[in-house]
Structures are given as structure tokens and as C-alpha cells.
């Protein structure tokens with residue numbers, strides 16, 4: 259990757275691309291260091307000024323200053339799509355964000371004012387690295403409601419569950435170590451492991467989530483090669499991107515396999531509360547194998563993602579070690595954010611709010627499904643998710659046209675609609691004919707129009723195809 263002063267020359271990341279692991283023979287960091295830059299002015303402006311003042315030659319390419327790990331990192335295609343949501347003309351099914359409408363109904367402003375009036379010192383001050391004690395206790399209660407016997411000492415509060423993914427990757431895996439992920443799997447989890455140069459191995463997901471037999475096969479093959487997987491990372495409830503729900507029987511099977519192979523499991527439950535067909539997801543894996551499951555929870559999808567409050571619930575020695583890594587990362591998560599979450603929980607607001615969210619997202623899910631049936635090409639393959647934010651759609655006919663969903667994305671943007679191409683979710687290089695549609699933040703009345711625009715695009719890209727909507 260070339261990292262130059264001119265942002266227009268940053269190497270474009272093909273939409274959805276997952277960073278390759280950098281080669282170990284990349285150039286080493288030069289011993290010279292860049293001149294120090296006053297922090298009060300922007301880096302770019304300071305660089306310009308210093309060049310003018312000293313007449314020193316400009317540095318055109320900063321790539322050689324980067325660590326080998328940083329040279330291998332790529333910006334997440336999904337984060338890159340963030341800016342699209344600011345363009346009002348584009349109907350964006352790209353970002354898996356909660357809808358801002360959900361924030362308004364929270365009366366969050368009053369909550370914030372109350373916290374700052376009642377506990378200003380606690381909200382503005384640094385806090386303990388592991389998180390404020392009262393919130394850890396409240397989260398332990400929440401875990402018990404989810405069927406997990408938890409003690410506050412087993413809880414580490416993090417800056418969103420994304421930070422937990424980073425801490426886990428750096429704490430449990432050395433560069434080159436095998437880490438098992440779902441195929442397709444959550445890009446943020448994949449990128450966290452890639453950033454620490456793990457060797458990612460994909461385990462297929464079918465309509466019921468991760469396939470236990472396939473996991474077993476991968477583990478046997480690794481062991482035959484004298485290698486040991488450091489952990490398995492999965493999203494069992496309404497996964498991102500596949501939207502699948504792992505049945506209880508598979509949870510038992512996974513736990514048995516993990517015990518047989520002495521494997522740790524990282525269970526990411528960002529969406530478990532958002533179920534739409536009346537039925538709570540089965541027991542967390544953490545309830546079935548507390549000795550080897552690290553559970554990740556988050557307030558982002560059910561409260562306010564901007565507060566950045568998530569948590570780890572795991573075996574105490576591992577949670578302690580993650581806390582040590584967190585000390586180096588950020589000392590502590592935002593005290594302000596934790597206090598606001600605590601106040602919200604104390605007021606008993608979580609249940610009624612989550613019920614509202616279920617109703618709101620269920621309507622969006624239903625509208626998306628109806629529009630897909632009407633406007634997508636007849637051969638499109640997808641399952642209706644029973645919770646979460648995502649439809650994972652595969653268009654096998656695209657293969658015949660030779661165009662991938664990543665290649666069609668610029669055309670989609672020209673048509674005023676965005677999605678995330680499937681290849682970014684697949685560490686085996688697959689997913690070219692798939693896409694992820696997130697219905698969570700598209701206003702209900704725009705869903706049909708957005709899906710229609712996409713359906714038209716895909717139907718045109720596949721000669722000889724038609725969709726029910728266009729056949730009429």
C-alpha cells in the first residue's frame with residue numbers, strides 16, 4: 259500500500275476487500291523519524307508549513323514508516339461506505355447501523371442532562387480499566403437474563419464490542435496462528451484478526467449458521483498439519499452478514515467439538531435481542547461451556563452506538579488478561595458513556611425500548627422481503643432473517659454474466675442505491691455473486707424504491723433474466 263500526502267492517491271480498496279496478510283519481507287522502518295508536529299494544528303497543515311519554513315524536501319510516500327502489520331491493513335469497505343449515508347439521493351442498504359429514529363424515542367437528551375447534573379465528577383473523570391463497578395454488576399444481571407450465570411468479575415466493559423475483538427486478537431493469537439471464522443463472517447472480526455496477522459481459516463455457514471461437521475474437519479486438518487487453532491469467532495444470533503440463527507442442537511455440537519479439540523470460542527452477540535418472530539434465540543454458547551467461551555455483548559444496536567459501550571463476559575483469568583491489554587489500548591472506556599448506559603438500565607428502560615425496536619425493524623424486514631420477492635431476479639437466493647439487520651443474497655446467474663457484485667457497485671451508486679458486496683465477508687476469496695442488504699436504517703417508505711433500483715440493475719446485468727416486478 260502506498261501512503262502518500264495526496265489522499266487521492268491512496269490505493270483504492272476494491273469494495274468489500276479483506277486485507278491480505280502482509281508479507282514478512284516488506285521493507286523495514288527507517289531509523290529517521292518525521293519532524294514532530296504541534297498537536298494543535300492539523301497534520302497536513304503542519305507538514306505544509308514546515309516544508310515552507312525549512313525548505314526541507316517533501317515526503318511523498320509514508321509507506322516505509324509503517325509497521326509490517328499496518329502495511330497489511332486496509333480500510334473496511336463498509337466504513338468507506340459510511341460517507342454514502344450522507345448523500346440523501348442514495349438509498350443505502352450498506353451500513354449495518356441502527357436507525358436514528360430509535361435514538362429519538364429514547365429521550366436520550368434528558369438522560370444525559372440528568373447524568374451530568376447528578377454525577378458530573380464520575381461522568382467526566384477517568385474510570386477503572388475494567389469499567390465502572392455498578393455497570394459491570396448491571397451487565398452481569400443482564401447476562402443472567404440471557405441464561406448465563408455471570409459474576410461482575412467476569413465482565414470487562416469495552417469501547418463497543420469492536421474493541422473486544424481487537425483485544426482478543428492481540429491477546430490470544432500470535433502472527434501466523436490459525437483463527438477460525440465464519441464463511442461469510444463479520445468484517446470487523448476478520449479485520450481485527452488480520453490486523454494482528456492471524457491466519458484466517460473460513461468455516462462454511464449454511465441456512466442454520468456454522469456447520470459443525472465442517473468445523474470439525476478444519477480442526478482435524480489443522481491438527482494433522484501440527485497446527486492448533488487459537489479460537490473460533492462466530493456470531494450465532496442473526497449473523498452479520500448471513501442473518502442466520504444457530505439452533506440449540508448445533509450449539510451443543512459446537513461445544514462438544516470445541517472440548518474435543520481444546521478450542522476457545524468467541525461468541526459475538528450483537529443482535530440477539532433483536533428477534534422478530536416472537537422467539538428468543540436459544541441459550542448462548544457461554545451458558546453451555548463457560549470454561550471456554552468468551553461472550554461479547556454490546557449496547558450499540560439496542561441503545562446508542564455513539565456512546566461506545568460493549569462488554570466481554572468470559573473466564574475470569576482471560577478477562578483479566580484482556581483488561582491488561584485494554585490498559586495499553588485506552589486506559590478506560592468513556593466514563594460518560596458508561597454512566598449514561600447505567601442510568602438507562604436503572605430506569606428500567608431497556609425492555610420497553612427493545613420491544614419498540616423489534617416492532618420497528620420487523621416492519622422494515624417485512625417490507626424488504628416483499629420488495630425482494632417483487633423486484634429481484636427469479637433465481638435470487640436468500641433466506642428471510644428472523645432477527646438482526648441483514649439479508650444475504652446470492653445471485654448465481656451473475657456468474658454467467660461475468661460481473662461480480664463488487665464490480666456492479668459503481669453502477670448501483672449511479673442508480674442511487676448502495677449495498678455491500680459479498681467478497682469482503684469471505685476469507686476464502688468467495689462471495690463474488692453475493693451481497694449484503696441492511697434494512698435497519700432505510701426509512702420504511704424508501705425500501706421498496708431502493709430494492710426496485712437494485713432489482714432493475716441486477717436484472718439488466720443478467721441477460722435473459724426477469725423479475726416478477728418487471729414481468730408485469
Ligand SMILES: Cc1ncc(COP(=O)(O)O)c(C=O)c1O
Pocket residue numbers: 354417418419420421444446493498526528555556557558563567568
Ligand atoms: C457482529 C458485530 N459485532 C460487533 C460489531 C461492533 O459493534 P460495536 O463495537 O458498536 O459494539 C458489529 C457492528 O456492526 C457487528 O455487526
